Amino acid sequence: MAARRIRRERFGAMLHSMPKPGPGRKVPAILVTGLALALGGGCAPPSPPPGYVPPPKLAASEADFEGFRSWERIPLEAPTLPTRAIPGPAFTYVNRRPEPGSRRWPVGSILVKTVEPSADPRDWTVHAMVKRSERFNPGGSVGWEFFGLQLDEHGVPTILWRSDGYGAGHTYGARAGSELGERELSCNDCHALHWESDAVLTPALSLAR
Numbered sequence: 473m474a475a476r477r478i479r480r481e482r483f484g485a486m487l488h489s490m491p492k493p494g495p496g497r498k499v500p501a502i503l504v505t506g507l508a509l510a511l512g513g514g515c516a517p518p519s520p521p522p523g524y525v526p527p528p529k530l531a532a533s534e535a536d537f538e539g540f541r542s543w544e545r546i547p548l549e550a551p552t553l554p555t556r557a558i559p560g561p562a563f564t565y566v567n568r569r570p571e572p573g574s575r576r577w578p579v580g581s582i583l584v585k586t587v588e589p590s591a592d593p594r595d596w597t598v599h600a601m602v603k604r605s606e607r608f609n610p611g612g613s614v615g616w617e618f619f620g621l622q623l624d625e626h627g628v629p630t631i632l633w634r635s636d637g638y639g640a641g642h643t644y645g646a647r648a649g650s651e652l653g654e655r656e657l658s659c660n661d662c663h664a665l666h667w668e669s670d671a672v673l674t675p676a677l678s679l680a681r
Contacts, residue, residue, distance in 0.1 A: 565599055604617040
């Protein structure tokens with residue numbers, strides 16, 4: 473506030489020191505505007521260049537996962553199960569596939585992985601990944617944000633956690649004899665290795681050529 477007051481005082485002093493216009497004449501508006509900008513009075517950000525399109529991005533909410541059980545469902549053979557998940561059939565649900573020939577999943581793509589030991593969705597283990605933007609998670613599964621979901625008896629999801637793939641609460645145990653050894657793995661440990669398929673592990677959804 474003090475800086476703004478000082479700028480106003482300087483602006484007024486400069487106007488006062490200017491030669492007085494003759495009768496019926498006014499100080500040119502362009503001169504007044506130039507002085508105001510020179511003193512920091514211009515607050516509007518610069519306009520983007522013609523044709524500029526900002527990169528798309530999606531910060532998913534719980535509403536984005538509602539109804540995922542109506543999406544395309546793909547059975548998973550011998551999946552890697554999340555730590556502490558109750559064993560059961562596993563599936564990947566996808567909201568939409570990329571266009572044929574794509575090398576990347578578009579922003580807004582959502583994949584939900586479930587482990588379904590019973591018909592009650594409250595027993596399910598549910599993880600998800602959302603293509604948030606091309607600049608998100610640059611050191612891991614580029615573009616993807618990972619989620620843990622909890623379903624109620626009606627299948628309505630609540631977000632338990634969300635991250636760029638690192639942190640506690642969403643680890644996986646490596647298979648015995650795997651090159652990663654016996655240790656707890658984060659989402660990025662596996663997904664980032666599959667860069668040729670844009671970090672998607674489900675074979676039926678692979679983009680690799």
